[in-house]
Amino acid sequence: MKNDIDITKDEKILKALIEQRPDITLEDALENEMILNIGPQHPATHGVLRVLVRLDGETIIAAVPELGYLHRGYEKMAENMTYYDYIPHTDRLDYTANLANNVAYVLAVEKLAGIEAPPRAQYIRMIMAELARIMGHLVAIGTFVLDIGAVTPFMWTFRERENIQNIFDILCGARFTTSYTRIGGVAADMTDEVKKMILDFTDRFIPALEDFEKLLHKNKIFVQRLDGIGILPKEDAIALGITGPNLRGSGVEFDIRRAQPYLYYNEMDFKVPVYEESDALARYFVRIDEIHESVKIVRQALEKMPEGEVIANEPKFVLPHKTEIYTKMEELIHDFMLVNFGIHPPEGDTYFSVENPKGELGFYFVSDGSGSPWKLKIRSPSFCNLQALPIVCKNQMISDLVAIIGSLDPVMGEADK
Amino acid sequence: MDIKEKIIARLNKEENLVLETSDFRGDFTVVVPAEKITEVAKILKEDEELAFDLIEDVTAVDWAKRKGRFTVVYHVYSLKNNFRLRIKINLEGTEAPSVVSVWPGANWYERETYDMYGVTFTGHPDLRRMYMPEEFEHHPLRKEFPLRGIPGSLPLPEKSKQDEKRY
Numbered sequence: 001m002k003n004d005i006d007i008t009k010d011e012k013i014l015k016a017l018i019e020q021r022p023d024i025t026l027e028d029a030l031e032n033e034m035i036l037n038i039g040p041q042h043p044a045t046h047g048v049l050r051v052l053v054r055l056d057g058e059t060i061i062a063a064v065p066e067l068g069y070l071h072r073g074y075e076k077m078a079e080n081m082t083y084y085d086y087i088p089h090t091d092r093l094d095y096t097a098n099l100a101n102n103v104a105y106v107l108a109v110e111k112l113a114g115i116e117a118p119p120r121a122q123y124i125r126m127i128m129a130e131l132a133r134i135m136g137h138l139v140a141i142g143t144f145v146l147d148i149g150a151v152t153p154f155m156w157t158f159r160e161r162e163n164i165q166n167i168f169d170i171l172c173g174a175r176f177t178t179s180y181t182r183i184g185g186v187a188a189d190m191t192d193e194v195k196k197m198i199l200d201f202t203d204r205f206i207p208a209l210e211d212f213e214k215l216l217h218k219n220k221i222f223v224q225r226l227d228g229i230g231i232l233p234k235e236d237a238i239a240l241g242i243t244g245p246n247l248r249g250s251g252v253e254f255d256i257r258r259a260q261p262y263l264y265y266n267e268m269d270f271k272v273p274v275y276e277e278s279d280a281l282a283r284y285f286v287r288i289d290e291i292h293e294s295v296k297i298v299r300q301a302l303e304k305m306p307e308g309e310v311i312a313n314e315p316k317f318v319l320p321h322k323t324e325i326y327t328k329m330e331e332l333i334h335d336f337m338l339v340n341f342g343i344h345p346p347e348g349d350t351y352f353s354v355e356n357p358k359g360e361l362g363f364y365f366v367s368d369g370s371g372s373p374w375k376l377k378i379r380s381p382s383f384c385n386l387q388a389l390p391i392v393c394k395n396q397m398i399s400d401l402v403a404i405i406g407s408l409d410p411v412m413g414e415a416d417k
Numbered sequence: 418m419d420i421k422e423k424i425i426a427r428l429n430k431e432e433n434l435v436l437e438t439s440d441f442r443g444d445f446t447v448v449v450p451a452e453k454i455t456e457v458a459k460i461l462k463e464d465e466e467l468a469f470d471l472i473e474d475v476t477a478v479d480w481a482k483r484k485g486r487f488t489v490v491y492h493v494y495s496l497k498n499n500f501r502l503r504i505k506i507n508l509e510g511t512e513a514p515s516v517v518s519v520w521p522g523a524n525w526y527e528r529e530t531y532d533m534y535g536v537t538f539t540g541h542p543d544l545r546r547m548y549m550p551e552e553f554e555h556h557p558l559r560k561e562f563p564l565r566g567i568p569g570s571l572p573l574p575e576k577s578k579q580d581e582k583r584y
Contacts, residue, residue, distance in 0.1 A: 068549060112442070239470070239520065377476040
């Protein structure tokens with residue numbers, strides 16, 4: 001009896017509700033929009049990315065990425081220090097591939113100053129930049145598959161990454177914060193020990209990578225989870241200025257190593273992997289293929305690497321060797337001037353960009369002829385690639401969002417500068 | 418005809434849009450009138466031979482003591498011609514027309530430039546700050562902004578009594 005009374009009461013309330021808002025139906029409980037905040041403290045956002053999503057049920061209607069939680073003012077700092085002082089800061093941009101940033105920065109300074117490093121130094125830079133690219137892609141695919149639930153591959157990629165870091169440790173003296181390159185060359189010559197380590201690594205790495213591929217590429221759960229989600233159409237990718245593996249995953253063959261070769265990439269034999277599918281799976285396969293190509297480049301470069309100096313003979317731009325400072329007057333003066341007042345490139349502005357693991361990393365210098373840049377602008381690939389997020393995750397499921405962020409592979413140290 | 422001559426000829430076709438050109442270390446630069454930048458962008462993108470479709474960067478330079486204080490710098494790339502072009506506009510005040518309608522990728526770069534230099538882009542669909550909090554009053558990359566920041570300009574969470582005891 002009691003129940004009957006309650007039901008009639010509820011019906012009255014419901015009736016009143018329906019009369020007020022006829023557009024809300026009672027059958028579909030999910031027909032309400034919801035705003036959800038993801039991050040900045042969230043393991044799947046790869047750092048401190050914050051995304052505000054508007055949901056209709058489980059479908060994303062709109063997404064707004066918010067940046068700036070890791071903004072350290074690197075461009076302001078560059079204006080207040082010499083060109084040399086800034087090299088360690090470039091490690092902290094894309095910290096998954098720190099040596100590639102070092103190489104990009106010194107190449108940009110060398111273009112502004114109008115000097116060139118000797119061939120052996122250029123080859124060492126190229127080998128190291130490619131190893132850094134492998135490292136960056138290993139982190140990218142490792143965390144990406146971890147986000148969608150595969151834990152074992154993550155451990156395997158980090159094991160291989162550790163081997164590369166051991167090489168960096170012997171060569172640069174540091175595993176993470178390498179700061180290995182110098183304006184006009186590199187800090188130390190590559191010894192035979194390091195050369196042997198790299199050769200050993202490339203021999204052992206390819207079978208390990210093939211094992212990794214066996215785990216995933218025929219895995220139904222993995223492939224079906226990613227197939228067709230996060231589609232970034234070719235036209236949108238170009239219009240938004242996306243670069244790197246994300247652009248090549250959308251079917252555009254644009255790689256700065258091929259389009260505007262720097263270092264000795266024009267002498268290397270490698271393919272630029274392009275996939276037309278434009279989805280998260282395509283972007284993953286681009287990265288896998290690029291690792292294979294990078295290993296090829298490293299092997300070729302080790303074979304072709306000439307003997308010789310690793311630092312240019314440019315007293316006005318290059319720090320002299322320590323032993324010479326203590327014995328020669330001229331070198332002592334140069335060392336004093338370079339350390340205290342820095343190099344003085346001519347007045348003017350230059351832009352130089354390289355192909356980093358994440359895309360096009362560019363440095364725009366404005367020099368007023370003094371010891372520190374008047375302005376330095378870092379064109380970071382992750383910043384630009386994140387612009388695609390609202391388009392890519394529109395009309396996708398909320399559970400796919402982490403997979404999409406992982407497939408775009410942003411590094412917040414670089415996006416926030 | 419070389420691509421650089423083509424760009425100049427195309428921009429000067431209807432009216433003289435190129436004020437100045439330079440070629441320092443192989444970086445080709447054109448200076449155009451600030452109020453015409455949207456038209457220049459449209460010509461460069463839509464011309465079938467030039468096809469500058471990839472926007473790489475938008476930023477500003479603060480000249481501090483010069484009369485026209487800000488210069489806005491654009492880097493655009495043509496995938497078809499494999500050529501990078503730098504466009505500069507010299508501003509008289511702090512206003513510049515937006516190019517988002519031509520290159521949608523300029524959206525975040527213009528927001529960043531607004532945040533860091535205080536250059537407002539007219540016609541931008543969503544001109545908010547990129548990195549700094551919305552209530553922040555200053556523009557950090559301007560030359561008068563001190564390197565160590567301005568104390569009290571950023572709202573920080575208040576110290577609780579427990580924290581005071583601890584430190």
